[in-house]
Amino acid sequence: MAIVERLVDLILWPPLFYYIIFPGLIFVMIFEIFLIWSERKIAGRVQMRYGPLEIAPRLAGAPQLLADLIRYALQEVIIPRTVDKLPFVIAPIAAFVIALMPLIVTPFSPTFLPVTTEGSILIAAALTTIPPLLLILAGWASNNKFSLVGSARESFLIATYEIIILLVIASMSFLYGTLDFLKAVEVQQALLWGILLNPIAAITYFVAVMMGTSRFPFEIAEAESEIVMGAFTEYSGIMFGLAMGISYARMFVYNIIFVLLFLGGWSPLGGIVTGNYILDSIILPGASVAIKAVLISLLMVFTRAVYGRYRIDHALKGGWGFWFIMALVSIGLSAAVVYLMEVF
Amino acid sequence: MAETTPGPRYSERSIEERMGLLDKAKMHAKALSLGMLRLARPQRITLRYPMERPVLSEGYRGMIVLNNDKCIGCSLCARVCPAAAMKMFNAAPKKLRPVINYERCIFCGYCVDICPVEALYHVPVHDLVFENRDDMVFDLETFTKEPEEPEHVRKVKVVIDEEKGLRYVPVDSE
Numbered sequence: 001m002a003i004v005e006r007l008v009d010l011i012l013w014p015p016l017f018y019y020i021i022f023p024g025l026i027f028v029m030i031f032e033i034f035l036i037w038s039e040r041k042i043a044g045r046v047q048m049r050y051g052p053l054e055i056a057p058r059l060a061g062a063p064q065l066l067a068d069l070i071r072y073a074l075q076e077v078i079i080p081r082t083v084d085k086l087p088f089v090i091a092p093i094a095a096f097v098i099a100l101m102p103l104i105v106t107p108f109s110p111t112f113l114p115v116t117t118e119g120s121i122l123i124a125a126a127l128t129t130i131p132p133l134l135l136i137l138a139g140w141a142s143n144n145k146f147s148l149v150g151s152a153r154e155s156f157l158i159a160t161y162e163i164i165i166l167l168v169i170a171s172m173s174f175l176y177g178t179l180d181f182l183k184a185v186e187v188q189q190a191l192l193w194g195i196l197l198n199p200i201a202a203i204t205y206f207v208a209v210m211m212g213t214s215r216f217p218f219e220i221a222e223a224e225s226e227i228v229m230g231a232f233t234e235y236s237g238i239m240f241g242l243a244m245g246i247s248y249a250r251m252f253v254y255n256i257i258f259v260l261l262f263l264g265g266w267s268p269l270g271g272i273v274t275g276n277y278i279l280d281s282i283i284l285p286g287a288s289v290a291i292k293a294v295l296i297s298l299l300m301v302f303t304r305a306v307y308g309r310y311r312i313d314h315a316l317k318g319g320w321g322f323w324f325i326m327a328l329v330s331i332g333l334s335a336a337v338v339y340l341m342e343v344f
Numbered sequence: 345m346a347e348t349t350p351g352p353r354y355s356e357r358s359i360e361e362r363m364g365l366l367d368k369a370k371m372h373a374k375a376l377s378l379g380m381l382r383l384a385r386p387q388r389i390t391l392r393y394p395m396e397r398p399v400l401s402e403g404y405r406g407m408i409v410l411n412n413d414k415c416i417g418c419s420l421c422a423r424v425c426p427a428a429a430m431k432m433f434n435a436a437p438k439k440l441r442p443v444i445n446y447e448r449c450i451f452c453g454y455c456v457d458i459c460p461v462e463a464l465y466h467v468p469v470h471d472l473v474f475e476n477r478d479d480m481v482f483d484l485e486t487f488t489k490e491p492e493e494p495e496h497v498r499k500v501k502v503v504i505d506e507e508k509g510l511r512y513v514p515v516d517s518e
Binding site: 042047302307 | 376
C-alpha cells in the first residue's frame with residue numbers, strides 16, 4: 001500500500017498535477033477530442049447532415065475521435081527522404097509543447113498556479129507567439145510545395161494577428177493597471193467583467209484568435225481543399241495527430257487568457273466556500289474557468305459551419321485595415337475607462 | 345441605352361464599394377443567426393442508407409431475374425445486350441437459356457424490353473455484394489432466383505417537402 005500512497009502523492013504533487021493532469025496535457029487531450037467531435041457534430045447539424053454517427057449511434061458517434069486517435073497512434077510515421085530530418089521531427093512536438101507552455105502562468109484559482117510572477121500576462125503573451133514560428137519551420141523543413149505555401153500563408157497571417165492580440169492584451173493590462181492575471185481578475189471581481197468594460201477589445205481579441213488558430217473563415221494556412229494540410233502535409237501517424245492538435249491547444253490557451261482577461265476568471269463559482277480545500281481552491285474555480293473556455297471554443301468552432309474561407313489578401317486586408325485599427329481604438333477606450341475610473 | 349440593355353449579372357464594383365461597414369456587420373449577423381437557428385432546429389436530409397432504404401419506383405431497373413418456365417430460348421436478349429453481358433448456353437439438348445455476367449451488365453434493361461414472352465424482369469434490388477468476381481457470373485440457378493432483401497431494414501418513402509426539402513416517411517415493409 002505504501003507504493004499506492006507514494007503514487008497518489010506523486011500525482012497530486014502540484015507541479016506534476018498542473019502540467020500533466022488538470023490544465024495540462026491530459027485535460028487538453030480530452031478537450032481536443034471533445035472539441036473536434038463537437039466541431040464535426042455542429043457542422044453536420046447546421047449543414048443538414050449528422051456528422052460522425054456510425055461508431056455507437058446512441059452516443060452520437062463520440063468514440064469516433066478515440067478511434068481516430070488510436071489510428072494515428074498506431075500508424076507508421078513516415079519521414080520522407082528529402083526532408084531536413086531534425087527540424088522536421090522537432091517542429092510539431094516543440095510546437096505542441098510550447099503551445100501548452102503559457103499554462104504555467106495562467107492561474108485557475110488564486111492559489112492554484114505553479115509559477116507566481118508579477119508579469120504573468122506578459123509571459124503568457126510572449127509564449128503564445130512561438131508555436132507559429134515552429135509551424136513555419138515545419139513547412140520549410142518538409143521540402144514540399146504545399147508545405148511551403150502553407151508556411152508562407154502562416155507567416156503572412158502571424159504578422160497580422162500577433163500584433164492585434166498583443167495590442168489588445170496591452171490595452172487590457174493598461175485598463176487593469178497590472179501585468180498579473182491574479183490582479184486582473186481581482187479588478188474584474190471588484191468592478192465589472194472586462195468584456196463589459198472594453199467590448200471592442202473582446203471582439204477584436206476573439207477575431208484575432210480565430211485568425212491565429214486557423215478557425216473558419218481564417219482557415220487559410222491549412223486550407224484542406226487548396227494546400228492539403230498546409231505546413232503539415234508531409235506528416236503522418238502520431239506526428240500528424242500532434243500537428244492537428246496544435247491549433248486546438250493554442251485555441252484552448254488563448255481562450256483561457258480570454259476568460260482571465262475578459263470573463264472574470266473564476267468569478268461565479270470561485271466565490272463559493274465549502275470548507276474543503278481541494279474543492280474550494282481547485283475544482284470549483286478551475287471548473288468555472290475551464291467551462292467558460294470550452295464555451296468560447298465551441299463558439300469559435302461553430303463558425304466552421306457558417307463561413308467559407310477568405311482569400312489570404314482578404315484576411316490580411318481585414319486584419320490590417322479594420323481589426324488593427326480596432327485594437328488601437330480599444331487602447332483608447334481603455335484609456336477613457338481608466339480616466340473615468342479616476343474621475344469617479 | 346442603359347434601360348434597354350441589361351447589365352452584367354455580377355456587380356463590377358468591388359465588395360468594398362458596394363457595402364459599407366454596417367452592411368457587412370449585418371450580413372455576418374444574418375449568417376451567424378441562420379447557423380444558430382439550424383443548430384437549434386436541425387433540418388437533416390441525410391438518408392442513413394444501409395439501415396433505411398427508399399421504396400423504389402415501379403419499373404426500377406435493378407437486378408434482372410429469369411423466369412425459366414416462360415423462356416423460349418430465342419437468344420434475343422443476348423443479341424441486344426450492348427455490353428455483351430448476356431450469354432446463351434445449352435441447359436439441355438435443344439434448350440437454350442441465358443445467363444448474366446454482372447461484371448459487364450450496365451442495367452440498361454434492353455433484354456427485359458426485347459424479351460417476347462416477358463421471361464426476364466427487374467427486381468428493385470441494386471446492391472448485392474459478391475465475395476469475388478467469379479460469383480458475379482451467374483449460372484442458371486442463381487439467375488432464376490430473386491435476390492433476397494436484407495433484414496432489419498427500415499423502408500422509407502421520399503417526400504418532397506416545401507419547408508424542409510426532403511422528408512423520409514417510414515413505410516411498413518409488409
